[in-house]
Amino acid sequence: MNAILAAVLQILGLVGALAFSVPLLGRYLAHIYTSPKHLRAEAVAYRALKVDAEADQHWRSYAMSALGFSLAGILFLFAFGRLQNLLPLDGGFDPLPSDGAWNTAVSFVTNTNWQWYSGEAATGHLIQMAGLAVQNFVSAAVGLSVAAAFARGLARTRNQGRIGNFWVDLVRTTVRVLLPVAFVVAIVLVAAGAVQNLHSVHEMTTLTGGGQALTGGPVASQEAIKELGTNGGGFYNANSAHPFENPSPFTNLLEIWAILVLPFSMAWAFGLIVKDKRQGGAVVATMGTLLIVGITLLTWAEMAGPGTAPQVAGAAMEGKETRFGEAATALFAAATTGTSTGAVNGMHESLTAPGGGVAMFGMMLGEIAPGGVGSGLYGMLMLAVVTVFLCGLMVGRTPEYLGKKISRDEMVLVAVYILTTPILVLVGAAIALTAPAGLAGLSTDGPHGLSEALYAVTSAANNNGSAFAGITSGTPFWNTLLGMLMLLGRFVPMIFVLALAGRFATANRLPANSGTLPTHRPLFIGLLTGVALVVVGLTFVPALMLGPIVESLS
């Protein structure tokens, strides 16, 4: 089949699957986050945690609960990594070094899943199952919970800053959404050929008489939540390019669907929670527009972009998923950098210069196309507030979003939210590119070396986790720098989001009138898309000029 036709059919198949599943899952999510009833298993969990499930938390308590839960997760996972050689199913591996254990703990708790190590060569089955996979579930649940709290803040009026109960949101998301959906996806992956066992290394003899070590493990179960929770940390170093994680074109498409379905569904659920489906539809449409642009540009860059390989061979195949074709890698890369996933089915370092630039730009957008589970929605809603504010400035009216007046205090929160990640990325890149220990980790110099460092700090601060894998990041310098960026990039914006949610929950809802900017029409979708591109463009184009853009032109 013609490669372009295959690429188009693949995208159409994905769009069809999402169009079918997003409204269903969105409705289910909205029900979960608004229902007053608890399941029996959930009630047991609340009793065990000594949680008053009926308490409606102030945004401050909600934020402190999320922070406390995440702090406990980091300390637990850090201890797990340092003590793994003393625990069962350690696979004979040494404990992770201090800096590596800390980086891994922060990485998985912040939903980043940056991996400085090779999964199959450094971590045993127990830490994979009881440490990393558990964080894959609960870190995703934290993101979804915060997004649900933000939607509730917009839906409520005069509620003294109360936005729900973090523990109820966390438990419901895990028990009712992530566990059942991940279970089904894991079963499908096993049926399609992914590995699921507790075996250690098998020594094999190849046809030519050579030796090969094949590592087994609980791969399919980890793979399912890795994609659904937009986590991305692979059981194997090759991630989804490994045939045991991603055995066929069908599983490849299934994994891309799993990456995208929850972020889009949460945006759909948002419309239902605020009791205006059109608002959710507008957010989904904006996310979808940005994603389609990203997929198109990346596919073009890899199949027909500048460079000898795409021009002569028809595609830049080095380092790519040769089993499924270049378009499959381009689609996977756009999905994984448009969300906060970081899973890969090819090496992003091997993307063409413009392709790598598109992948980086996807992360720099704040991962709102459609973004991480939960974080994509609240990131997009922050930009929606900026958009109504700018429109208010243009026509001289008081801006409002969903009937909530946007005054100085709201805009201060949104502005510091928007500024936080770029500051982390650019300051982090400056540190990495001036410190000898940072430069020592780069595989090359010149524009591509700068791209390696810029990609790493962008990935960390935006909680993505993918890498230009030529970089050697398993050093104390890189582990500490990226760990700090992941931690601050996750929780500082989250605090501003929850504060704004509390502010909205306290405010009155103003009735719409002829001066109200409709936020569900194509005009607003266009404005929101434009604002996202302009804000990111103004912030990051100078850095991109020095890396992928110069490399494209050279």
Place this chain on the structure above:
Amino acid sequence: MRVWNGGVSDLIYILLTLMCFTGLALLVGLIDRRLGSAEAAADDVPAADETAGVNVPHDNFIPGAAR
């Protein structure tokens, strides 16, 4: 060669984590105090005044707005 290893480096990373989360908790408190005082100030304004002029052009001046 790794520079850090062992108990001291473990302690350093644990302290770094605790310091970061202390900072985040302080940020929560700071924002809450600031928003709390803003809300108290807003509560002093009669409810009718809060909404009466909203969305009426030119009565809510926004610095820099096009006119």
